[in-house]
Every structure is written in C-alpha cells, then in structure tokens.
Amino acid sequence: MTTGDFVYDSLRRIVGQDFVSNAPEDLYIYSHDLGAQPPRKVDYVAMPRTVEQVQEIVRLANEARVPITPMGGGLTLSALALPVKGGIILDMKRMDRIIEVNGSSKYAVVEAGVTQGALKSYLEKHHPELQHSTPESPPAATVVGNVLIHGHGHLTPAHGTNSRMINGLEVVLPTGEVCRIGSCAVSPYWFTRECLPDLVGLFVGWYGITGIITKASIQLFPKPKLRDLVLFSTDDPGLLSDVVFDLFQMEIAENFFAITQDKPAWMYGHTYITVTIAGQSRDEFECKKTQLLSMFNGRLDLIDPIPASLRERYLEVPPFAATQADFAKGGGFEYYGCIVPVEKVPEAWNRGLGIARKHDVVFSYGLQALDAGHSVMCGPVYSFNRADERDIEKVRHALEESSRLALDLGGLIWKAGLPGQALMMERMDRNTLALMRKVRKVLDPNGIMNPGNWGD
Ligand SMILES: Cc1cc2nc3c(=O)[nH]c(=O)nc-3n(C[C@H](O)[C@H](O)[C@H](O)COP(=O)(O)OP(=O)(O)OC[C@H]3O[C@@H](n4cnc5c(N)ncnc54)[C@H](O)[C@@H]3O)c2cc1C
Known part of the structure; x- marks a missing residue:
C-alpha cells in the first residue's frame, strides 16, 4: 500500500467514507482561493465531526508525515487556508454546534465550524438583546477562522479587533493533546482570559500552524435599540487623522468608514465618511448625534438627507460598504489590510491612491478605524477579471506595492x-523571528501544520 492509500484509508476509517475525498473534482475547489493568489496542491480533504476525530487525524499526520491545513470558510482572500506543501485540508464545517450562550456574562461558546450567519441568526432568535462583532465577509465565514486572523467586525472600531473578544479556546495541539486556554482551563465558565498566562497568543495570528481550534468562546455585546447613519464628505483626506482622533475622544461611534473610488465618476476626488451611531435610549442616541454634528461642523460637509437605499445598506449588520466600485468583468477582488498608525493616514491615503492608479486597477480605497481609534486599516480593495491572468498579475503587483x-x-x-x-519577516527583528520558529518547533516537532506558512 502506498503512503497515499494509507492516508486515504485511514482518513476514511476516522471520518467515514462520505467525509473524505481525494477526487480531483473535490480537490480542485479546495485548491483555489477567492483572491488573487494562484491555486495550490491539495491531496486530501477530510471533514471531522468530533474532537476525537481531529486528534486521530493529527496522530495520523504525524505518523505519515503528511501536512494538515485547517480550514473554516476558506474566505480570507489571501489564501491562508490553502496548503503550501500539499497534504490534508481539515474542513471544520461539520463541527457546527453552538454549545452555549451565557446571557449574563455575555459570551458564546461555538465549535470551529459555526458560521457568522449561523451565530447571528441564533442570537437574533434566542438572545435578541445581544450581538457579536460581525465581519463583512460572506455569512459562510466561520467565527473561529475570523478571530484567529485578528478579524474586524462592525464593533471593532469601538471595541477592538475580534481576536481581543476571545475568552477561551479548546485546541488540539499538533502532537494530538487537547488543551483548554483561558478560564475554561480552570472553571466551567468560559468567561475570561484574564488572571492566567495569556496562551491565546500561541494560536491567534499564526494562521493555523500551531494547533487546531475545536471550540472558542467569544464575547457578546448589548444590541442597541436605535441605530442610524451620519454621512459626511470632504475633498481633503489630509483631515482624516484628526477626524479619527477627535471621533474616538468620545464614545460616539459604533462603526466608522471612509471611502473613495475613481469610478463611478461622481465619487472621483471625494472622500465619503460614514459614522454609525447607536444607543439604548432616544436620549443617549440624540446626545451622540448632536455631539457628532457639532464636532465636525465646518470641517466636513454633512450629506443630509442620505438616500434611503444607502442608509439601509450601511445600517445592515454587517454593512455592505466597501465593495461598491465599478468592478471589472469576471468578478474577483482582493485586499490585504494595511494597518497603519493614525498619524500616517494622509500619507497612506495619498500614496496608496497613487499606487492603485499607477497599476490601472479598478479599486475602492477605504479606511476603517480599529480599536477605539488606536490604529486604522487603510488600504485598497482591488478588483480583477478572474478569467484574465494579466489582470490578476497587475493586482498582485499592486498588492505587493501597497x-x-x-x-x-x-x-x-x-x-x-x-x-x-515574506515582506514582514524580511524586516522582523531577528530574535523575534527566532522565537517564532522556536515556539513552532516546540508545538509542532514534526512540522506537520501547513509547513511553509509563516516561513519554514
Ligand atoms: C466579501 C468579503 C468581505 C470580507 N470582509 C471582512 C471583514 O469585514 N472583516 C474581516 O475580518 N474579514 C473580512 N473578510 C476576510 C475573511 O472572509 C474573514 O476574515 C473570514 O472571517 C475568515 O474566516 P474563514 O472561516 O473564511 O477563515 P479561513 O479562511 O477558513 O481560515 C483563516 C485562517 O485560520 C486558519 N483556521 C481556520 N479554522 C481554523 C481552526 N479551527 N483551527 C486552526 N486554524 C484555523 C486557516 O488555516 C487560515 O489560516 C472578507 C472576505 C470577503 C470575501
């Protein structure tokens, strides 16, 4: 029996015939990402249902020295859930139980395959007074995949990146043991990660190479009774740093975006700024709105009334905001978020637009405040025609330059x-890079977790 047969047969024994494949037509889908990165080789896909099955697959991978790449929705656009060196994609979608919602301590414990859409509908039905920080990604993106990549949701401008909302994790280590991180390591309550050494950092931002998360507890937040949108415009993006700074001197904004595009023509040269305000009572709400209007009176142009369709689109959770460019035929797009210090926004904005225009790519350029105004994501969303390799190549160059x-x-x-x-590792402090490699080696001595991701 070849190694390939051994791996396939073992996976079939572990997860069952219907939940494993090495058929080219299935692997084709798993080897492609939605963004501009080229496809990569995948040898097997397996869909576990239980933690024990995940453990068995990890032991198998160690025995056969075959790489594993965990995958949630596979929707990052930067190919993070594609294997760099082939092997097994562990598709977590069957682990889809919402284990618990604690309404008093405001958290939800979910399995790794629970999607944004599933959690949102569950809360709307069973806990309408609560919400989670919802990214703009398609509803099939998983809650776990999102927090692991420091995702951004509609509450990120006010409350921090979604990874900060992790209370605890259950992890299958690359050596097969199951670990609990956070209060759930000590207590039946998954309510905090305070008071203990914070091991969550061993798994967040590593893109699945330090362990397989099987459960996560994330914080929930009060759902406001009132929400509305205030829309401004300016022709001077030089003001944006001050706008972000001033806005977050008070707790006014639930969400904040600035956006510009060259197409359609009416947007050219103008920056549109949307601020979502929310409140539990009419008084709270009106007070925030009055403060906001007086804060920017004379500095930004107020657009009032806002067209009803636009208001609706932005007030949706998640808002359908950033991707309204006159997108190229063929429907692909990609962005990396460039996270920059707030004071660098005007320079990032002007030079970033210069790059987008130089590469002649259809783009939408945006800014979202993060972490109560401590930083911003400022960068382009580039669109391309998926059927045109030259168009995609242009976008790759533009992404690299951005x-x-x-x-x-x-x-x-x-x-x-x-x-x-690669660009970040090139500039990274050498000792930090060595520490990353050491941590990885300790956790994954046989190098089975998507080797090549974050270097070797
Ligand atoms: C139209 C569109 C809009 C988007 N808007 C946003 C947005 O507003 N905010 C935002 O944050 N993102 C956004 N994204 C990017 C992306 O879709 C989200 O971040 C998404 O939440 C990622 O989740 P996923 O389940 O697709 O993760 P995946 O792509 O499946 O995985 C992400 C990473 O985590 C690893 N991983 C996944 N599951 C596990 C696990 N159980 N254990 C260990 N590692 C694991 C994977 O290997 C990969 O490295 C958008 C994408 C699109 C297409």
Missing part, C-alpha cells in the same frame, strides 16, 4: 498571504 508602502510607513499587513508574510 504592502511595502504599509511597512514603509511603520504599519503592518493584516491577514498577510505568503508574499506579505
């Missing part, structure tokens, strides 16, 4: 794919 700009400005690349990881 990423270099972020680093030159002292920023970082969010959800960096292989090219972005």
Whole structure:
C-alpha cells in the first residue's frame, strides 16, 4: 500500500467514507482561493465531526508525515487556508454546534465550524438583546477562522479587533493533546482570559500552524435599540487623522468608514465618511448625534438627507460598504489590510491612491478605524477579471506595492498571504523571528501544520 492509500484509508476509517475525498473534482475547489493568489496542491480533504476525530487525524499526520491545513470558510482572500506543501485540508464545517450562550456574562461558546450567519441568526432568535462583532465577509465565514486572523467586525472600531473578544479556546495541539486556554482551563465558565498566562497568543495570528481550534468562546455585546447613519464628505483626506482622533475622544461611534473610488465618476476626488451611531435610549442616541454634528461642523460637509437605499445598506449588520466600485468583468477582488498608525493616514491615503492608479486597477480605497481609534486599516480593495491572468498579475503587483508602502510607513499587513508574510519577516527583528520558529518547533516537532506558512 502506498503512503497515499494509507492516508486515504485511514482518513476514511476516522471520518467515514462520505467525509473524505481525494477526487480531483473535490480537490480542485479546495485548491483555489477567492483572491488573487494562484491555486495550490491539495491531496486530501477530510471533514471531522468530533474532537476525537481531529486528534486521530493529527496522530495520523504525524505518523505519515503528511501536512494538515485547517480550514473554516476558506474566505480570507489571501489564501491562508490553502496548503503550501500539499497534504490534508481539515474542513471544520461539520463541527457546527453552538454549545452555549451565557446571557449574563455575555459570551458564546461555538465549535470551529459555526458560521457568522449561523451565530447571528441564533442570537437574533434566542438572545435578541445581544450581538457579536460581525465581519463583512460572506455569512459562510466561520467565527473561529475570523478571530484567529485578528478579524474586524462592525464593533471593532469601538471595541477592538475580534481576536481581543476571545475568552477561551479548546485546541488540539499538533502532537494530538487537547488543551483548554483561558478560564475554561480552570472553571466551567468560559468567561475570561484574564488572571492566567495569556496562551491565546500561541494560536491567534499564526494562521493555523500551531494547533487546531475545536471550540472558542467569544464575547457578546448589548444590541442597541436605535441605530442610524451620519454621512459626511470632504475633498481633503489630509483631515482624516484628526477626524479619527477627535471621533474616538468620545464614545460616539459604533462603526466608522471612509471611502473613495475613481469610478463611478461622481465619487472621483471625494472622500465619503460614514459614522454609525447607536444607543439604548432616544436620549443617549440624540446626545451622540448632536455631539457628532457639532464636532465636525465646518470641517466636513454633512450629506443630509442620505438616500434611503444607502442608509439601509450601511445600517445592515454587517454593512455592505466597501465593495461598491465599478468592478471589472469576471468578478474577483482582493485586499490585504494595511494597518497603519493614525498619524500616517494622509500619507497612506495619498500614496496608496497613487499606487492603485499607477497599476490601472479598478479599486475602492477605504479606511476603517480599529480599536477605539488606536490604529486604522487603510488600504485598497482591488478588483480583477478572474478569467484574465494579466489582470490578476497587475493586482498582485499592486498588492505587493501597497504592502511595502504599509511597512514603509511603520504599519503592518493584516491577514498577510505568503508574499506579505515574506515582506514582514524580511524586516522582523531577528530574535523575534527566532522565537517564532522556536515556539513552532516546540508545538509542532514534526512540522506537520501547513509547513511553509509563516516561513519554514
Ligand atoms: C466579501 C468579503 C468581505 C470580507 N470582509 C471582512 C471583514 O469585514 N472583516 C474581516 O475580518 N474579514 C473580512 N473578510 C476576510 C475573511 O472572509 C474573514 O476574515 C473570514 O472571517 C475568515 O474566516 P474563514 O472561516 O473564511 O477563515 P479561513 O479562511 O477558513 O481560515 C483563516 C485562517 O485560520 C486558519 N483556521 C481556520 N479554522 C481554523 C481552526 N479551527 N483551527 C486552526 N486554524 C484555523 C486557516 O488555516 C487560515 O489560516 C472578507 C472576505 C470577503 C470575501
């Protein structure tokens, strides 16, 4: 029996015939990402249902020395759930139980395959007074996949990146043991990660190479009774740093975006700024709105009334905001988030637009405040025709140049794919890089977790 047969047969024994495949037509789908990265080789896909099955697959991978790549929705756009060196994709979608919602301590414990859409509907039905920080990604994206990549949701501008909302994790280590991280290591309540050494950092931002998360507890937040949108415009993006700073001097904004595009023509040269305000009572709500209007009176142009369809689209959770460019035929797009210090916004904005225009790519350029105004994501969403390899290549070049700009400005690349990881590792403090490698080696001595991701 060849190794391939051994792996396939073992996977079939572990998860059952219907939940394993090495058929080319299945692997084709798993080897492609939605963004601009080229496809990669996948040898097997397996869909476990239980923690024990995940453990068995990990033991098998160690025995056969075959790589494993965990996958949630596979929707990062930077190919983070594609294997760099082939092997097994562990598709977590069958682990889809919402284990618990604690309404008093405001958290939800979910299995790794629970999607954004499933959690949102569950809360709407059973806990309408609560919400989670919902990214703009398609509803099939998983809650776990999102928090692991420091995802951003509609509550991120006010409350921090979604990874900060993790209370605890259950992890199958690359050596097969199951670990609990956070209060759930000591207590039946998954309510906090305070008071203990914070081991969550061993698994967040590593893109699945340090362990397989099987459960996570995430914080929930009060759902406001009132929400509305205030829309401003300006022709001077030089104001944006001050706008972010001033806005977050008070707790006014639930969400905040700025956006510009060259197409359609009416948007050219204008920056549109949307602020979502929310409140539990009419008084709270009106007070925030009055403060907001007086804060920017004379500095930004108020657009009032806002067209009803636009208001509706932005008030949706998640808002359907950033991707309204006159997108190219063929329907592909990609962005890395360039996370930059707030004071660098005007330079990032002007130089970033220059890059997008130079590469002649259809784009939408945006800014979202993060972590109560401590940083911003400032960068382009590039669109391309998926059927046109030259068009995709243009976007790859534009992405690389935008990423270099972020680093030159002292920023970082969010959800960096292989090219972005290489750029960051190139500039990384050598001892830090050595520490990352040491941590990885300790956790994964046989190097089975997507080797090549974050270097070797
Ligand atoms: C239209 C569109 C809009 C988007 N808007 C946003 C947005 O507003 N905010 C935002 O944050 N993102 C956004 N994204 C990016 C992306 O879709 C989300 O971040 C998404 O939540 C990622 O979740 P996923 O389940 O697809 O993760 P995946 O792509 O499946 O996985 C992400 C990473 O985590 C690893 N991983 C997944 N599951 C596990 C596990 N159980 N254990 C260990 N490692 C694991 C994978 O190997 C991979 O490295 C958008 C994407 C699209 C297409």
